[in-house]
Amino acid sequence: MWKEHYRVGSDLIDTQHQELFRRVSAFIKVVQSDRPWEERLEEVEETLVFMQHYVIIHFADEEQLQQEIGYPGFEKHRQIHENFKAEVQAFAKTVELEGFNEEKVQEFSAKVMTWLIMHVGREDQKIGEFLRSKEVTN
Amino acid sequence: MRVEYINPFYQATIDVFRVMLSLEPTRGTLRAVEELVPVSEANVGIGVTGDLRGSLLYSFPASMALEMVRIMSGMEMTKLDAFVTSALSEVANIISGNALTYLARNSLTCDISPPQAFVGSKGAMAMSTEKAIVLPLITDIGTLEISISLHAKHVE
Helix, strand or coil: CCCHHHCCCCHHHHHHHHHHHHHHHHHHHHHCCCCCHHHHHHHHHHHHHHHHHHHHHHHHHHHHHHHHHCCCCHHHHHHHHHHHHHHHHHHHHHHHHHCCCHHHHHHHHHHHHHHHHHHHHHHHHHHHHHHHHHHHHC | CCHHHCHHHHHHHHHHHHHHHCCCCEECCCEEECCCCCCCCEEEEEEEEECEEEEEEEEECHHHHHHHHHHHHCCCCCCCCHHHHHHHHHHHHHHHHHHHHHHHCCCCCEEECCCEEEECCCCCCCCCCCCEEEEEEEECCEEEEEEEEEEECCCC
């Protein structure tokens, strides 16, 4: 899933993005596997717990970078992060109440995949462009 | 139904396909239809409310749908399951949201309803029966057709 042109130019952020893509890719493999759903449940649960924690750490680091470099789109970007965190939490709440349902998990994994590609492929690239423009002027 | 409502969808599709799929769609010949009818196997319907009202129907050939999700996920896809149709729904949702952002620059404020995916013509929702314009978007992996039926809240 990860592509080299997704790099923004910060080692920390690029490493975290690669880890996110790796995890989401592994998640999709589990969700789309032919093995009985019961056998896959544990891995699905683990990934969801990972996502809940890792996105918080990653978003915090990325927002800190944006503030350090004076990124003008910080507030808008932070709001996009908040909305995504809320979506992940809402899904976690749904499974807490209703349990893991294969179709719901398929829908959720597709949503996370498209969100991650679009966010890193477009929104985060604006941070990279800003970072590079600062390097040129400094 | 005004033709100027079409261009934002073309622009948004170019932008989203470039970022998500590394594909460069070109525009086919527009055609007018009497109602929104699915033309391919994988479909996503989206309702629009606000200054413009109506419906959007994204119709993807099955092979294109599977290839799009393969490009995004890096995994071979063999059937139009909930994962594939959800991914298509998200793509259609993102394109529609971006197109509405372009329309908002022309002082048209609209909202979209959550996308509804369906396979084949079965389960096609009761969509707008008003006239629509079909925008074909030709890519190396197939042609997506977006049927757009949007009408101003007041008399145009």
